[in-house]
Amino acid sequence: MSVSTTTAATAPARPRTPAGGAARRWRLARHSLALAGRALTKTRRNPGELMDAVILPVVFLVLFVYLFGGAVAGSTQEYLQYLFPGILVLTTVLTGQIATGLSIVQDMKKGVFDRLRSLPVPRPALLLGSVLADAVRYVIALVVLFAVGYALGFRVETDLASTLAACGLAIVLGFSLSWLTVLVAVLLRNEIMVSTVGFLLPFPLVFGTGMAAPVDTMPGWLQTWAEVNPVSRAIEASQGLLLGGPVAGPAVATLLWSGVFLAVFGTAAVLAYRRVV
Amino acid sequence: MSTAFEAEGLVKRFGATTALDGVDLHAERGSVLGVLGPNGAGKTTAIRVLATLLRADAGRAVVDGLDVGADPAAVRRRIGLTGQYATVDEELTGTENLVLFGRLLDLPAAEARTRAARLLDRFGLADAGGRRASTYSGGMRRRLDLAASLVGSPSVLFLDEPTTGLDPGRREELWRTIRSLADDGTTVLLTTQYLEEADALADEITVIDDGRVIAHDTPAGLKQQVGGQRVVVRPRDPADVATAADVVARATGGPAVAPRGGVITAAVDGERAFADVVRALEQADVAVTELALRLPSLDEVFFALTDGDRTTPTEES
Numbered sequence: 001m002s003v004s005t006t007t008a009a010t011a012p013a014r015p016r017t018p019a020g021g022a023a024r025r026w027r028l029a030r031h032s033l034a035l036a037g038r039a040l041t042k043t044r045r046n047p048g049e050l051m052d053a054v055i056l057p058v059v060f061l062v063l064f065v066y067l068f069g070g071a072v073a074g075s076t077q078e079y080l081q082y083l084f085p086g087i088l089v090l091t092t093v094l095t096g097q098i099a100t101g102l103s104i105v106q107d108m109k110k111g112v113f114d115r116l117r118s119l120p121v122p123r124p125a126l127l128l129g130s131v132l133a134d135a136v137r138y139v140i141a142l143v144v145l146f147a148v149g150y151a152l153g154f155r156v157e158t159d160l161a162s163t164l165a166a167c168g169l170a171i172v173l174g175f176s177l178s179w180l181t182v183l184v185a186v187l188l189r190n191e192i193m194v195s196t197v198g199f200l201l202p203f204p205l206v207f208g209t210g211m212a213a214p215v216d217t218m219p220g221w222l223q224t225w226a227e228v229n230p231v232s233r234a235i236e237a238s239q240g241l242l243l244g245g246p247v248a249g250p251a252v253a254t255l256l257w258s259g260v261f262l263a264v265f266g267t268a269a270v271l272a273y274r275r276v277v
Numbered sequence: 278m279s280t281a282f283e284a285e286g287l288v289k290r291f292g293a294t295t296a297l298d299g300v301d302l303h304a305e306r307g308s309v310l311g312v313l314g315p316n317g318a319g320k321t322t323a324i325r326v327l328a329t330l331l332r333a334d335a336g337r338a339v340v341d342g343l344d345v346g347a348d349p350a351a352v353r354r355r356i357g358l359t360g361q362y363a364t365v366d367e368e369l370t371g372t373e374n375l376v377l378f379g380r381l382l383d384l385p386a387a388e389a390r391t392r393a394a395r396l397l398d399r400f401g402l403a404d405a406g407g408r409r410a411s412t413y414s415g416g417m418r419r420r421l422d423l424a425a426s427l428v429g430s431p432s433v434l435f436l437d438e439p440t441t442g443l444d445p446g447r448r449e450e451l452w453r454t455i456r457s458l459a460d461d462g463t464t465v466l467l468t469t470q471y472l473e474e475a476d477a478l479a480d481e482i483t484v485i486d487d488g489r490v491i492a493h494d495t496p497a498g499l500k501q502q503v504g505g506q507r508v509v510v511r512p513r514d515p516a517d518v519a520t521a522a523d524v525v526a527r528a529t530g531g532p533a534v535a536p537r538g539g540v541i542t543a544a545v546d547g548e549r550a551f552a553d554v555v556r557a558l559e560q561a562d563v564a565v566t567e568l569a570l571r572l573p574s575l576d577e578v579f580f581a582l583t584d585g586d587r588t589t590p591t592e593e594s
Contacts, residue, residue, distance in 0.1 A: 042368045118330060120354050
């Protein structure tokens with residue numbers, strides 16, 4: 001019972017096979033875009049998850065500014081200027097937490113992932129598609145945040161390039177931290193756990209910083225945490241880029257930490273994923 | 278005749294559990310292979326190995342002349358997979374699902390749309406194509422799922438318990454579709470827990486239990502092994518059970534009839550024997566509320582294959 005006799009003669013003509021490197025890259029781009037389109041269609045149909053990531057920071061912004069602004073900074077306007085750069089970081093961290101991990105769990109549970117993996121899709125496209133869709137979600141969340149911020153009276157004190165740099169830096173941090181959720185998603189395959197991690201994680205990381213109040217007003221243990229907390233650096237960089245002040249040090253630290261998160265959580269997620277499937 | 282797919286000595290372990298313990302599968306081009314077995318027998322694992330979703334720990338699998346382990350990307354162009362649970366994206370419409378899979382199979386956009394429309398039409402979903410799959414009924418979802426696995430015109434189709442959870446009418450409908458696919462030359466591997474389903478569709482049946490192949494035969498051959506059809510008789514008056522059992526035993530001339538729970542079951546061969554039973558009951562004046570001819574149940578198949586006389590050679594255990 002020979003198997004090799006069946007190949008050429010009866011097999012259907014192969015669909016276009018990728019030849020060179022350029023063709024392969026083009027194919028990867030096409031598949032990634034198709035999958036990103038799928039993810040965004042899902043977000044459009046079911047906007048609740050994205051809305052959480054968009055609305056929650058706005059709620060914190062309004063709440064903090066009008067409840068505590070007077071007490072912390074003497075005037076709500078001054079406090080808004082102080083708080084906004086931190087809320088920017090909170091927004092990207094929340095957006096990253098909510099998007100990718102949840103969709104991976106859902107696809108795994110419903111078997112869509114198996115279907116996709118049974119198709120001749122380059123493996124990186126599955127990931128790249130999701131990242132591309134995330135990028136669009138980050139932009140939407142930040143546009144809403146800036147619109148609300150400006151309506152309340154926040155003003156950037158630097159220039160457009162610095163503003164874009166602040167957004168870019170915040171997105172890099174949010175993206176790198178989102179891999180922790182992906183790791184949790186792959187390991188647990190449980191939407192509720194993933195939502196919980198995604199919702200709770202920002203609190204120690206983003207609130208345990210100088211985002212809402214000067215660090216030197218905090219108890220000693222919290223000062224220590226805020227000092228070592230990588231998100232403090234991101235918020236300092238964000239403040240520097242939007243309001244003026246030192247940028248280089250905190251920005252480099254943020255990028256380095258993001259690289260570490262990406263390497264550790266990303267690698268662990270990919271390894272865990274290979275093990276479970 | 279040529280081989281469409283073949284697996285030899287597949288072994289797959291998950292930690293301490295051995296899901297596949299040396300499984301051989303084989304199907305000729307254009308045939309339907311039924312893989313029959315209870316839950317946890319290893320049916321799904323076998324399909325996942327053949328469909329490149331899992332790597333076997335040992336053994337080798339060849340699909341359409343291509344080695345699954347060595348060239349999974351090429352294998353993926355030749356196969357279609359429909360899982361145990363409907364694996365379409367519920368938040369996309371029927372059309373969007375099929376077009377997406379077409380694009381991921383490297384069809385040009387226009388061709389992907391044409392093919393999606395044709396498949397929706399073929400599966401009676403043309404009117405529902407613009408609706409989200411989450412609004413579909415169970416039967417519609419199964420049909421969309423099957424359509425999705427056909428977008429790439431696969432030469433080998435893997436169907437993992439495709440009719441689980443469908444009502445009988447829908448099941449018949451899906452059976453007709455699967456049969457027409459095989460008639461068009463697609464090779465089908467179908468896993469099922471229902472002997473009836475394997476009987477209706479498969480050219481050959483491989484029975485798996487506990488990660489091992491315990492029988493491989495044509496449906497007719499398998500039924501002979503396990504004793505063919507059964508006649509089932511339920512007397513109206515439970516007091517008649519003993520009398521009826523006697524009558525049935527004499528009419529079938531077969532082995533002992535086993536009355537249990539007011540129901541008498543006996544092995545028969547051929548349609549004549551059934552008519553004999555009906556006549557004998559009438560003559561003996563036993564009123565019945567249930568009188569049926571049916572295939573042995575899967576339980577009976579397994580009983581016969583594992584505990585009865587083993588007529589198929591299997592590995593030592």
